[in-house]
Amino acid sequence: xxxxxxxxxxxxxxxxxxxxxxxxxxxxxxxxxxxxxxxxxxxxxxxxxxxxxxxxxxxxxxxxxxxxxxxxxxxxxxxxxxxxxxxxxxxxxxxxxxxxxxxxxxxx
Amino acid sequence: xxxxxxxxxxxxxxxxxxxxxxxxxxxxxxxxxxxxxxxxxxxxxxxxxxxxxxxxxxxxxxxxxxxxxxxxxxxxxxxxxxxxxxxxxxxxxxxxxxxxxxxxxxxxxxxxxxxxxxxxxxxxxxxxxxxxxxxxxxxxxxxxxxxxxxxxxxxxxxxxxxxxxxxxxxxxxxxxxxxxxxxxxxxxxxxxxxxxxx
Numbered sequence: 001x002x003x004x005x006x007x008x009x010x011x012x013x014x015x016x017x018x019x020x021x022x023x024x025x026x027x028x029x030x031x032x033x034x035x036x037x038x039x040x041x042x043x044x045x046x047x048x049x050x051x052x053x054x055x056x057x058x059x060x061x062x063x064x065x066x067x068x069x070x071x072x073x074x075x076x077x078x079x080x081x082x083x084x085x086x087x088x089x090x091x092x093x094x095x096x097x098x099x100x101x102x103x104x105x106x107x108x
Numbered sequence: 109x110x111x112x113x114x115x116x117x118x119x120x121x122x123x124x125x126x127x128x129x130x131x132x133x134x135x136x137x138x139x140x141x142x143x144x145x146x147x148x149x150x151x152x153x154x155x156x157x158x159x160x161x162x163x164x165x166x167x168x169x170x171x172x173x174x175x176x177x178x179x180x181x182x183x184x185x186x187x188x189x190x191x192x193x194x195x196x197x198x199x200x201x202x203x204x205x206x207x208x209x210x211x212x213x214x215x216x217x218x219x220x221x222x223x224x225x226x227x228x229x230x231x232x233x234x235x236x237x238x239x240x241x242x243x244x245x246x247x248x249x250x251x252x253x254x255x256x257x258x259x260x261x262x263x264x265x266x267x268x269x270x271x272x273x274x275x276x277x278x279x280x281x282x283x284x285x286x287x288x289x290x291x292x293x294x295x296x297x298x299x300x301x302x303x304x305x306x
Contacts (some may be wrong), residue, residue, distance in 0.1 A: 041280050078225035083255040086233035090142040091133050100159045
């Protein structure tokens, strides 16, 4: 679809960008964000790989210049990461797949 | 996603679709079912029902489209129609209250200022799982779909039958609620606020 980003590619780009901006505190960043809700929701959409107009440049600017945005971005990134990697997976019960195939066979 | 019957698949085509496009998602389906019901038997029944329905309505599935999203939508609908009513942990959250409370700049700012990325990374899998499981089902669902299963907002909108704007705001609120719980864990582990900030 022309109107959508390649999500995996976008996420890789964002990760690279965030790593380059990984310096936790920078004198260049302002300590107050003037529009927390709007900024944070925008950052979350970017992290989720959604199409945001001017996304990469916007992200760069927020990470470089705003401490609350910087902190929020890295926190949100960490949460997504631990959910993906640490959440306990429930093992599939032994015979479930087999019994489903059997049910389908019987239904035919 | 349309329920309109497009064409009839032959018996062989049906087998190919079922085995090739539906069955590979069984692990994700079971995990989703378990996180909705918190019960192994209910999760098993839910997955079985979903696959039976998927087979019965296979003609409304367009080959080559997103089978996983199609299956998740059936599972979610089965859960709402058949299981939520008899669920052992019914949702008792007043959404209006939650939506109002979790929709302010204060909450947004606080949710970040008191929790650090490093302390989140130090948490155990059980803590993360428990925090997720503690969310009301609608909030839990959007986080599972987005973060565990990697669905896009557009796919989530179709799975949940809600507008994309609602996906976006529900996810944002869900993340704020989750951060609240994680913040509690972080404080109890002694990874609270940075001392310099106090």
